[in-house]
Amino acid sequence: MKLSRFVRAFFADLATATGTTIVILFLGLALFGPLIAPYSPTRQNADAIRLPPSTTHVLGTDRLGRDLFSRIIYGARDILLLAGGGTILAVLSGTLIGVSVTYLGGWLEELVFRIFDGLLALPALLLALLLLGTVGPSRSGVLLVIVVVYTPIVARVVRSVVLSLKPRGFIEAARMRGERLGYILWRELLPLVAPTLAVEAALRFSYAIFLVASLGFLGVGVQPPSPDWGLMVLEARNEFALAPWSLYAPAAAIALLVIGVNLMAEGVRRAIREDVTR
């Protein structure tokens, strides 16, 4: 696949371009947050409680007098690091396990995928709550949850591709040539799994954002006073009538980022398909 062709196909679509712009915008916020944010995300001001949006506080302040715009900016860093980092780790481990175990087959494949099936039988959120209940709520706990919840899903997707490739001639040929296992896995199989993987990774990323926000909202994820968007929605819930902006700001941020990532994922999928059919 030619990268330039892929990029052209990717940006040809308005929706994809919009989604990508949104994601890049949030990435920018995450990277340059401290330069953009007017205040510290945890700085309180007892004299500026629940102020509506104004020029000094663009998105208003919350019940402790913290600047919501600054909290949203720092929250972007939190959620992108957690959801992004968790997704990368899950995709890596899912691919590693999916490609190698499926290729090797036998009882190992049987064992690993039955365990994964067991994990998949549980709803993602329930599994997450069980895990966090065991390891305790923390950033690393949330990261672990994303990896454990999404590794089986990625591995399953990878497996379906590998299963269709395994009986093909070129794999047979490689084996006949006496190639080492590593070569077959990474040089022969992985490049063909990659397109599917890219779509899957983008999708997982949007689900991971949602999962991080959900865990924050349930109070078992990142702990206060972290500017976690889900946690901010939880904290603003009881005072919706007093300061609706404190609920709207994090809720809109979550929605916008998820929409952006989904549009982007859709773009990846379409670009790859067009690339393949061409």
Added chain:
Amino acid sequence: MSLSEEQQHVLQVARAEVLSGRMSRRAFLRLGLALGLSAGATALVACGGTSTPAPTATAPIAAGSGPTGRLRVASEIPVQLDPAFASSDAEILILNHVYDYLVDIDATNAVVPRLAREWTISEDGLRYRLVLAPGVTFHDGSPLTAADVVWTFNRLRDPALQLPTADLYANIADIAADGDNAVVFTLAEANPFFLYDLSDNHALVLRAESENPATAFNGTGPFRVVEYRTENRIELAANTTYFQAGKPAVANLEIIFFADQAAAVDALRGGQVDLVLRMPTPLFQTLQQESGIVTVQTPTNGFDLVRLRADREPGNKPEVIRALKLATDREAIFRQVKAGLGAIGRDSPIGPLFSAYYSEETPLPPRDPAAARELLARAGYANGLQLDLHVPDSGDRPDLAVVLKEQWAEAGINVNVIVEPESVYYGDNGWLEVDLGITGWGSRPVPQFYLDVMLVSGAIWNESRFSDPEFDALAATARTTLDEAERVRAYREIQRILIERGPIIIPYFFAQLSAHRAGLRGYVAKAFPGRTDLATIAV
């Protein structure tokens, strides 16, 4: 509530049993409920004998008109309904209307007659004779006699039954009927707070030999149970032969259960309930702006306790304790966390509502993060102090933790906030073990309770492990003396000690926040909402 040496011994034994794993958490919690720990769960009603009345309500109800109308009250979900185990607001609210206490505590914190219409106390303070009101009958028609009272209290204090009240009543030497309508309690040791103990949340009078108190609902109270739908609602109808004239005012009482306080408040706004007895601060502020709804705030003696364990590093260094106090801005906390509802605290559980006992003699040093930092350096923490702050997720406590984190950071005290579900925070005695924690303590009518279970050396819930001989001696004096002036002096000294060196910070006292629809008459708010008298309310 006061605890005799004997009672304290029992508590200490219980604590040892729990710590060594011989006593189950459940049994311990039951014991706990007897002493009224969990966030107001078993607390009684407002403030000290000398306090201000709750500034509520409304015209008295004309007697003789007979009960009319239906009152719908929102409540949390009760777990079980045997009075001996009742602990939550929801449970006590229901039982308080099906059964009666011997004596009650009114909103001004005075002991008032209920089933006992009068009482005499012997000179030495050991013998209490209570005379029952005439003509009281149970809902099944049988008359109330002294034997029922004797049976009820013998059950509550029977060590073999392991009821939560066994320790509370361990000081009772004997209970005897004096004819059909009088009961005599003889104490082993004088206890100036015994009438308050008689009005403990669990001490509802049952019919003698009741076999299944959790489901029979055969009380003498102002309402009869018509239908109890678990986790949904309970329907009650007026007891037309109730012994107190003019009560109840309504013909039907419906207590509707809500798992979520926001939902209960929405039901009030939508007209599905008439009264919500308890809610968090922001919901209360929301309702304040609403027309057609009356909001009621009642000051209480309940408080959030920030405490550091004093029996090991770093809390065993007096400089650290003083540094924490100096780094705290109670006034800002009160505004940010409580929106100015309630009262600012002074690091002692003897709050302003205990007016004669409360003292502002000892000044609270003004906030000074720089001085706090110096103290820390002197204690060997020149590079600052790192601590985990454990906090239950209920009420406004997570906000308190976050505000403290910010304030203390200026003094070089870096706190990692860990918010836990209440069941986790209190489960397996975690709250007694952690170094730094925030615990909610419910409102009590007398301050002695807090000292005896929370602050004297070796007390069962001495979460901070505070141990101070001077404090212990003063607490013992206040517990047993029959001389009120001496007690006042002891309480003042106690407040000085706690401000100077107690490993605790009490930043505020709660207000009890409730709301009802306009047009409701006769509602008097109480510090412990479960003890609200719904029989006086007319719709």
